[in-house]
Amino acid sequence: MRDVNVGIVGVGNVGGGTLDILAENASQIADKLGFRLKVGAICSRSIDEKKLPAGIEPGRRTRDWRDVVADPSIEIVCELVGGTGVAAEIVETAIAQGKSVVTANKELMALRGAELWEKATAAGINLAMEASVAGGIPIHAVLREGISGDRIEALFGILNGTSNYILTEIEKHGTAFEEVLAEAQRLGYAEADPSADVDGFDARSKLAILAALAFGEKVTPSDIYTEGIRRITPFDFQYAHKLGHTIRLLCSARRTAEGLLLSVRPALLPQQTIMAGVQGAYNAVWVRGQYGADTFYYGRGAGPHPTGVAVVSDLMRVAREIRSGSPERVSPFAHETLGARKPAPVASQQRAWYLRFRVTDKPGIIASLASILAEKKISLDAVLQLPSDDKDNLPFVITLENSAEHAVRDAVARMASLDFLREPPLALPMETSL
């Protein structure tokens, strides 16, 4: 069969990793496909200085992505620019020209995936995006093909490696969030502006894509309740451990009678669960199907080579489909005939809670807090206080029996004015279903 020519637009980390694999692994790729995957064109802002791996000899090297997309020899456009500006233009132009697209762009696919898929389907081309979520974990292939016959009930994820690294460092060393973040920035694990990672927005984009694929509903990032990890302290890990739990930035999507329940938030997970064992910059996805029950997927969340594997695997699949037909003809983003349903309100969900307080010690604290909880009809499960000498900054924890989030929020708001509190109470859900 004829070789397939790929145009790479963007040679940053992921682009570099992709080129390495296409070069070094070329013969195995050709063996698997029965034809070669060739890099026919490369676009990069710094194309003159870029040293390409041996064996990558594109006919075209350019600074203008339009040259790549317009090149008639290019059959797949590989968008590795990122962001939602020029990347959107690249993808739309490629689709308009009837060229298949492979992208690693989580923001774009989270925001406009359903719409771009409709265009791709209408154009009869393939839009592949394995690399957009959880770099090294082939979770798209799993949802799209591996367990496509199942009916997904819930999906949980640890989808931001930087947050997970920070949380597990706080956990292991008892270091404060700010210190761990500064160290992560120094090591290059966290961005200078860490907000996308530590405030949950990066994870939110990824969850939007996975939830759309898993449930066939249109999900946009703004549908997802999102809370970051800035308030998690070493105290919280001490108390969580005492309760047999750990804390992770947990992405979750559940099918309920009221619609999908979607959130990205720090939550307590039982320590003996497999999800709780996910350490450092790793990512993980837990899927619960009506028929297949629980399955779990784990791997590197990022990095040039793990993400490059996702890009190259997508290129191989799309190339095979170009030579033999069979692009998916139904958008994986919205196959539900029900149409776009509104997500369920997170606040009405019943669950167990962890409330952590930091107080200036004085008599009557528990009584005041308990009376506010009682007023909101919230049942207290346990009060936990580890030994501490610092009476001016005393942490302790109250766990709550299953309670609706809106009631807990009301109670927490009422508590905010209590003079013995050093900061507003921290309320974290306890994830008991994993």
Added chain:
Amino acid sequence: MRDVNVGIVGVGNVGGGTLDILAENASQIADKLGFRLKVGAICSRSIDEKKLPAGIEPGRRTRDWRDVVADPSIEIVCELVGGTGVAAEIVETAIAQGKSVVTANKELMALRGAELWEKATAAGINLAMEASVAGGIPIHAVLREGISGDRIEALFGILNGTSNYILTEIEKHGTAFEEVLAEAQRLGYAEADPSADVDGFDARSKLAILAALAFGEKVTPSDIYTEGIRRITPFDFQYAHKLGHTIRLLCSARRTAEGLLLSVRPALLPQQTIMAGVQGAYNAVWVRGQYGADTFYYGRGAGPHPTGVAVVSDLMRVAREIRSGSPERVSPFAHETLGARKPAPVASQQRAWYLRFRVTDKPGIIASLASILAEKKISLDAVLQLPSDDKDNLPFVITLENSAEHAVRDAVARMASLDFLREPPLALPMETSL
């Protein structure tokens, strides 16, 4: 697009689970595909008594599989009979008639997968076999598509749920192997003849298939060094825990300069690894890629519905390919241009070892054992003895530094004649690379 008609041959556990899912999940399947998957024919020995799920109304119900394969309306033959006799005939006849095949048959695919794939490729049809390994884990989709761009260096698996259930019961309750096995048989978790499970043969078939897919080499079950779990005692878990390890029936396949290193055997795994956390009847696969690094996959190993998900997901993929082209044209069993390489000899591998002895206590035991090890140039790492009152049946453990398996085997053979040994020493490798 036109509906695709499926013929189901065999309505046992997996067939029943498959029909449930095809019936109950029909509308979501049709939404995902853009056409319906219909059960056009069913063959079962007890077809008259079989009650089919609502919505499954095959035009043909028969006791003779030939009726299904010959039915011109049937486009996919789903072989769920099992075994290597009539199942092989069914698959070969279907391929000869140009019909795609979906199978859950691990024995057949392990023994004759490469040959059947060649026939399928020549006939231009698809042969799908996700359900043949690790029922609920979509590991074929992962290897075939999700990480197809990577170059696999090693694959580890816990692939027999019954063995893993037995081992984790011994571990949790300190009960002897025979008792746990009897209980598992009573509960229906283990067969009346447990050999395929506890002697490693079932896991061996699965590893043969996964190794072929992961490395593109022809692997037959007899290539794989295989050892079962019958000799594992509660003592072994106590000692393993003391060493920070647990014991699992570990399948492993590694690429080495001498060829693939293949084994199914009980091994010590560090307790803090994710693989060590795999409990009960679950299955798991750990894949190490040159580019994507480590990924891990976990789920139910068996059961009508988890395995049914694998079958239905395969049916969906094959049906899509029938309507839109694109069956794989290169056998996933042997894409290496190198051709069929011989596996590497397990015995030459260097690794750390756990040697467990049961002795009648007397002076000089350690000295005798140590002198045999010294003679074979094997370095002792540690001697470990937990408190025990039973001097006539005293267990203890010696761990060894990295040593070649043939040297350890020689030493163990030399030890067998020592009069203080109650049974031959148990030698288990320590898997340090997970």
